[in-house]
Amino acid sequence: MQLSYERIDIPAAYRFLQTPGAGGVAVFIGTARQWTGERETLSLTYESYEPMALKEMHRLIDAAEHKWPIQRTCLLHKLGEVRLAEASVLVGVATAHRAGAFAACRFLIDQLKVQVPIWKQERLTDGQKVWVEGNHPSKPPNS
Amino acid sequence: MLSFKVQLFSVLKSKLKADSIDLETPEGISVGEFLDLACAQYPTMEPYRRVMRLAVNQTYSEDAYILHDGDEVAIITPVSGG
Numbered sequence: 001m002q003l004s005y006e007r008i009d010i011p012a013a014y015r016f017l018q019t020p021g022a023g024g025v026a027v028f029i030g031t032a033r034q035w036t037g038e039r040e041t042l043s044l045t046y047e048s049y050e051p052m053a054l055k056e057m058h059r060l061i062d063a064a065e066h067k068w069p070i071q072r073t074c075l076l077h078k079l080g081e082v083r084l085a086e087a088s089v090l091v092g093v094a095t096a097h098r099a100g101a102f103a104a105c106r107f108l109i110d111q112l113k114v115q116v117p118i119w120k121q122e123r124l125t126d127g128q129k130v131w132v133e134g135n136h137p138s139k140p141p142n143s
Numbered sequence: 144m145l146s147f148k149v150q151l152f153s154v155l156k157s158k159l160k161a162d163s164i165d166l167e168t169p170e171g172i173s174v175g176e177f178l179d180l181a182c183a184q185y186p187t188m189e190p191y192r193r194v195m196r197l198a199v200n201q202t203y204s205e206d207a208y209i210l211h212d213g214d215e216v217a218i219i220t221p222v223s224g225g
Contacts (some may be wrong), residue, residue, distance in 0.1 A: 017209045041178075046224065047152060047153065048224070049150065049152055049198070049201075049217055049219070051201050052198055052201035052202070052217070053224075055201050055202070077167055077224060077225075085174055088225065089225050095183075098211065104162060109225060112224060113222070113223075113224060113225040114205075114221075114222065115222070115225075116222060116224050117152065117198070117217075117219050118222055118223070118224025118225075119152060119153035119154075119220075119222060119223050119224065120223045120224065120225075121153075129155050131154040131223075132223040133154060133220065133221055133223060134220075134221030134222045134223045136221055137194045137195070137196055137221055138196050138203050138219060138221070138222060139203060140196075140202070140203040140204055140205050141202065141203065142191060
């Protein structure tokens with residue numbers, strides 16, 4: 001689990017997820033997209049309330065490990081500038097069977113996008129910098 | 144009275160051109176009342192009142208939670224990581 005201003009090291013994440021007890025590894029990589037409808041993005045910049053983001057990421061991993069028999073979990077998010085097509089987030093889960101790997105990976109990325117205090121700003125071709133606003137307010141734990 | 148340094152991020156930081164604001168509150172104030180007071184003193188934040196959450200000591204808090212002296216507080220608008 002990590003927040004970093006460095007490029008996400010995808011091979012290193014996969015090496016970490018490899019374990020003889022796992023029969024499946026699901027990895028989701030979120031990348032910077034150029035087009036959103038007719039709006040063209042040049043790059044993204046992410047900022048975070050870092051100590052809280054790390055706590056929330058930890059809480060999500062705990063919740064996933066409580067729900068599925070996970071062997072290894074990897075949750076990485078890049079901060080600062082992310083260029084087009086570059087990875088901004090990596091979620092990886094290793095489990096004995098594929099169903100749990102897919103389900104846990106989906107849970108972690110979906111929850112990260114509504115709970116972890118990280119925000120994205122788009123730099124557009126017209127020179128504007130626009131904060132992307134999430135769709136849902138985050139929820140207190142156990143609510 | 145209690146004094147808080149309220150951390151801001153993202154759109155609120157840009158709109159207020161500051162990464163924190165200072166807020167003085169009466170003792171025994173709840174999170175909901177705290178956010179109402181913040182928006183009254185900084186009206187630029189008012190359009191976000193319905194969707195903002197207060198993180199207290201790096202945890203999302205319920206509106207009824209009563210703040211204490213020394214609590215670390217941050218206003219969180221809907222997040223957009225990933």
